[in-house]
Amino acid sequence: MKPRAPRLGALARRLRRFGTGRLWSRPGTVTRSITVVTTAVALVAVLLTGITSWYLIRTGAEAQQRDQLGRQAEVLSRTPAISQLLLDREQRLAGSNGEQIAVITPDGDTVGPAADAVDARTRASLLDGESVSTDAYLGGEHVLVEGRPANAGSAVVLTQPYTVVGDSVSRMRRALPLPFAVGLVGAGLAGLLLARRLSRPVTAAATTARRLADGERGLRAAPGGPRELTDLTGALNILDEALTRSEDRQREFLLSVSHELRTPLTATLGYAEALADGVVGPEELPMVGETLLSETRRLERFVQDLLDLAQLEADDFRVETQPVDLDALVAKAGTVWADRCARHGVRFRVERPGRPLTVDTDGVRVRQVIDGLAENALRVTPAGAPLVLALAPDGDGARLEVRDGGPGLTPEDAVIAFERGTLHARYQGIRPVGTGLGLAIVHRLTQRLDGSVTARGHGPEGGACFTVRLPRGPRPTRT
Numbered sequence: 396m397k398p399r400a401p402r403l404g405a406l407a408r409r410l411r412r413f414g415t416g417r418l419w420s421r422p423g424t425v426t427r428s429i430t431v432v433t434t435a436v437a438l439v440a441v442l443l444t445g446i447t448s449w450y451l452i453r454t455g456a457e458a459q460q461r462d463q464l465g466r467q468a469e470v471l472s473r474t475p476a477i478s479q480l481l482l483d484r485e486q487r488l489a490g491s492n493g494e495q496i497a498v499i500t501p502d503g504d505t506v507g508p509a510a511d512a513v514d515a516r517t518r519a520s521l522l523d524g525e526s527v528s529t530d531a532y533l534g535g536e537h538v539l540v541e542g543r544p545a546n547a548g549s550a551v552v553l554t555q556p557y558t559v560v561g562d563s564v565s566r567m568r569r570a571l572p573l574p575f576a577v578g579l580v581g582a583g584l585a586g587l588l589l590a591r592r593l594s595r596p597v598t599a600a601a602t603t604a605r606r607l608a609d610g611e612r613g614l615r616a617a618p619g620g621p622r623e624l625t626d627l628t629g630a631l632n633i634l635d636e637a638l639t640r641s642e643d644r645q646r647e648f649l650l651s652v653s654h655e656l657r658t659p660l661t662a663t664l665g666y667a668e669a670l671a672d673g674v675v676g677p678e679e680l681p682m683v684g685e686t687l688l689s690e691t692r693r694l695e696r697f698v699q700d701l702l703d704l705a706q707l708e709a710d711d712f713r714v715e716t717q718p719v720d721l722d723a724l725v726a727k728a729g730t731v732w733a734d735r736c737a738r739h740g741v742r743f744r745v746e747r748p749g750r751p752l753t754v755d756t757d758g759v760r761v762r763q764v765i766d767g768l769a770e771n772a773l774r775v776t777p778a779g780a781p782l783v784l785a786l787a788p789d790g791d792g793a794r795l796e797v798r799d800g801g802p803g804l805t806p807e808d809a810v811i812a813f814e815r816g817t818l819h820a821r822y823q824g825i826r827p828v829g830t831g832l833g834l835a836i837v838h839r840l841t842q843r844l845d846g847s848v849t850a851r852g853h854g855p856e857g858g859a860c861f862t863v864r865l866p867r868g869p870r871p872t873r874t
Contacts, residue, residue: 430594434586441582445575449568456563457539460555461528464494464541468553471496472545493556495533501548509533509554512540521550530557596624603631612639662690714843716868719758720751721793725786728765732773732784740778746785754793755868760840761795764848767837768797768861774827775801781856792846792866801858802826804850809859812850813838837861 497507499521505513512531517540520527527542537557544550603614614635666683669675675683729745736743769784776782780800787794804812811817815835834850841848846865854860 430587430590433590433593434583437582437586438579441575441578445571445578448571448575452567452571453560453564456567457560460560460563461539461541464539464553464555465526465528465543467494468541468543468551471553472543472551474545492559495554497552497554498545499542499550499552505552507552509538509552512538512554513542513552517542517552518550521552522548527552593624596628600624600627600631603628603635607631607635607638612642660690660694663687663694714757714760716755716757718753719756719761720753721761721786721795721865722747722750722752724758724762725765725784725795728762728769729784732769732782736773736782739773739776741773741776742779742781744781744783746783746787748786748788752786752788752793753867754865756844756846756865760844761865764837764840764844764863765795765797767833767840768863771833771837772797772799772801772859772861775799776858777801780858783856789864792864795863795865796854796860798854798856798860799858800856803854803858804852806852809850809852813848837863841865 495509497509512533538554542552785796851860
């Protein structure tokens, strides 16, 4: 038997197995894991930033030196008669960082100490009025070259040893470890704080799940953290409420079952002991036999309902789907129930289309649904009141109704009508009741037929109205 409550119980047992596993057998594992992961991610980010910065320093230093050298060349290119000044004085113009100068005259001659660093391509670009930024070798030394066109068709070229860039890179890299270390420490602290914030609701949710698995109820996990963790705590709260409701219903159902079994068993046991003791006289034997037979049949019916419900919950429950004329099926069912209602003085009526209404379903199971609803209705319908079995098309399917002239149902009753034993426990001793399983069986059967069943407190006849909707199909055979 696999009712819903044991399924929730199985979930609780899985939570218990999970709770006694690695997650909770080592306290702090979640916190440590999140701490390690977040801190590692932060540290890797800082490391990658540091490595990237390490290599970008050279590019930045070179760009800085070129910019300075280019501005100097720009200033010199605006000096009047710079080439004549250089030729007349034959001086070597050099800066503090080893800069050297060369001048390209309008006729294409290159003069100055840096003349060897100017090749034909550089000369042509400068004479065409274009600025030049390149590298060259001067006296076997790698140098930066920046050239700018000057007035009167000439040009100025400045060179600087590349070692200046290396010195600048070294200075900048020597200053890098301190901020790098500060960044690593900050990343580690940030990762730790983030991990604590993330792990706190996870740990709380894990503790709540463990307590649920251990059987505690009425727990409320406080929501907090990112949306996923809030969803997790919300799901745990829903699970707690579902387990509480399911276990309460299961407890009530077991109490109801025990009560239903105890009554006929007590009567059977009492009469059996009387027979065994020889205290029953011959004239009382028929009455005792009739009582024993009645109570035994009551037990048999109750046990059969339990078996039917267990079978409906089983995975191997079979539904044989084939075209079924519901109009003919309802007509046959009406003949049987007309006789039974007549014996109880109940006015029975069938409402049907009078023409074929075919759906793909299991006719045996549909008849079982009709019988279950009709028996439930007949039990509460007083003599002289009506009981109606109705069939009508319903969109692409069919609609079956069983209506009675009994006391009906309250709105609260209609909501829980198909829960095992609930109406039975509520009305026992107030109105005629069955085993408490009939409507639950009808509900599961209808689900197996891919249909639905609903209850309404008061129908046209004044009593309860149960409506079954079946799809037209086709439906595959289900197991």
